[in-house]
Amino acid sequence: MKVAVCIKRVPDMDLRFAIGSDGKALDPAGLKFDIADFDGYAVEAGLRLVEQAGAGEVVVVSVGPAAVQETLRKALGMGATRAIQLEAAAIPFDGMAVAAALAAELKDGGFDLVLFGRMATDSANQTVGPMTAHLMGVPCVTAISKLDVADGRGTAERQLEGAAETVTFPLPAVVTIDEGLGRPRLPSLKGIMAAKKKPLDVRPAQLGTASLTVDHIALPPDRPPGRIIGEGADAVPELIRLLQTEAKVL
Amino acid sequence: MANAFTGVDFYDMDSLLSEEERAVRDTVRAWVEEHLMPVIGEAYIEGEFPKQLIPGMAELGFFGANLPEEYGCAGLNNVAYGLIMQELERGDSGIRSFASVQGALVMYPIYAFGSEEQKKHWLPRLAAGTDIGCFGLTEPDYGSNPGGMITTARETKDGWLLNGAKMWITNGSQATVSIIWAKTGSVDDTKSIRGFIVPADTKGYTAKDQKGKLSLRASDTSEIVLQDCLVPRDAILPKSGGIKSPLMCLTQARYGIAWGGIGAAMACYDEALSYSRERVMFGKPIGQTQLQQSRLADMLTEITKAQLLTLQLGRLKDAGTMIPDQVSLAKRNNINMACEAAREARRLLGANGILAEYHSMRHMANLESVYTYEGTHDMHTLILGQAVTGLSAF
Secondary structure: EEEEEEEEEEOOOOOOOOOOOOOOOOOOOOOOOOEOHHHHHHHHHHHHHHHHHOOOOOOOOEEOOOOHHHHHHHHHOOOOOOEEEEOOOOOOOOOOHHHHHHHHHHOOOOOEEEEEEEEOOOOOOHHHHHHHHHHOOOOEEEEEEEEEEOEEEEEEEEEEEEEEEEEEEOOOOEEEHHHHHHHOOOHHHHHHHHHHHOOOEEEEEEOOOOOOOOOOOOOOOOOOOOOOOOOOOOHHHHOOOOOHHHHOOO | EEEEEEEEOOHHHHHOOOOOHHHHHHHHHHHHHHHHHHHHHHHHHHHHOOOOOHHHHHOOOOOOOOOOOHHOOOOOOOHHHHHHHHHHHHHOHHHHEEEEEHHHHHHHOOOOOOOOHHHHHHHHHHOOOOOOOOEEEOOOEEEOHHHHHOOEEEEEOOOEEEEEEEEEEOOOOOOEEEEEEEEEOOOOOOHEEEEEEEEEOOOOOOEOOOOOOOOOOOOOOOEEEEEEEEEOOEEEOOOOOOHHHHHHHHHHHHHHHHHHHHHHHHHHHHHHHHHHHOEEEEEEEHHOOOHHHHHHHHHHHHHHHHHHHHHHHHHHHHOOOOHHHHHHOOOOOOHHHHHHHHOOOOOOOOOHHHHHOOOOHHHHHHHHHHOOOOOOOHHHHHHHHHHHHHHOOO
């Protein structure tokens, strides 16, 4: 079982952050970076697949500047076999630019599965996985919560609104991972030490053409303050009117 | 509930840490958040060490993490080891104490004073948490003066016969193996102090919980009695010799405690800061009042000073130039600082501060033990006094 897991280095969005002076990106001051949440689940899924198969390798791949090596080493610390950095001055916003680089790297790699998180927690585009699959000419199943592999075929479950869908597909394939497959393991202390000795290859990213650019980003507006419309039963008609006309929930 | 703990880093300490040191810190921090924080309040109230956490801690490599890989340990440097202690004590001093004892007071003496056979037998099992250790030095009448101990080890044709009593022994009741320090010569001969590896199932060895603690309630503290406890001849730690040997172990443990104090203080500061932003009194958050800002500014300042001082201590330890007096300074400063931070945080929290739902009062009560154990604050004062004057006052 040979699995590639494509991971993205993203800022931790739980911390306080500000928008940079150009209005097009976050202010890097004070940001902490980590592997994107769903990509962590994808690494875990890859590790489990290879552990269950009893043999094989998990190769983690990331596009971006030298800083992504830290993110790759985290995945190596979790247990991935080796890592590839596709070097680019910055991580492109346009998924097609990233997908082209990944497909060029992975298409002749002999991978049974190429895993992605279902979306990056910073850009939330959900495009790179499907685009990479298209460029590689292999099937793509998105946002799966369960995955089994046997006899050259995969069976995946997807959670829909109020239903679960099971799909089957031939390997090789691209699969994007939702949370259901198991929480990402923490890198053990021995794993962290071992990661330093595992192979991490750096190659120039063959980025595709980027058609999208971020025009500007803005923080959501502050919530308006609450207001008191009256007290007791007398206030009920006004409350109902506002719930119908303003909040539009009745 | 509060957001996940993200540390206190006013002076960009992260930039002084290597990637690997940060990664270790992050693993322990995430483990504490996910596994320890949900259970610690109840464990503390119940007065139970959360034993169920031991396998997870062992699997991630928290025990004896600065000892070599060949013995099943992680082979980390001392700064990374210190960061483990910091993060564990961010959760609870009792949990950090458990790891300190296992690593610095049980695995370290076996590593430093043991034979190759002893190391190969015990260290991987202790690292894996399949054996739990404790350290028997302190006695009912000999705390700050361990050289006065009256526990004896007499060589017989069948092995070493141990007699005596040990008190305030962390992990004592749950330990499967104990490092017992005893005199092989007369009671006034401190040079005759040697260490022994004593399995807890040895006949004549008994451990009993010390009840009624108002501090370190999620930690096992016990009394150990050795009554004609016979261990084989090869139970002695061959390279141990004199009071210096257990004191070397204590230097290791105190080094970790110095880091731990920062963790406890960070937890209290973080809680106080978060509470001060949310708690509204007189129509504004209490964080907008000068008195509470003064508390927060003092806590932040002292934490930041302790971080820088302790990191340098770690760098000296990694360079092999650290001296025990420097550890005394850090233990004394950091635990006193943490005691103050915990008390001020508890006060800032008002009435809520006395609830187990919040953490500051638990830390406050724990830290009173940490202030007293591993060299009391006062003893470290005297050690520093001796270091600078050349004159001993004890």
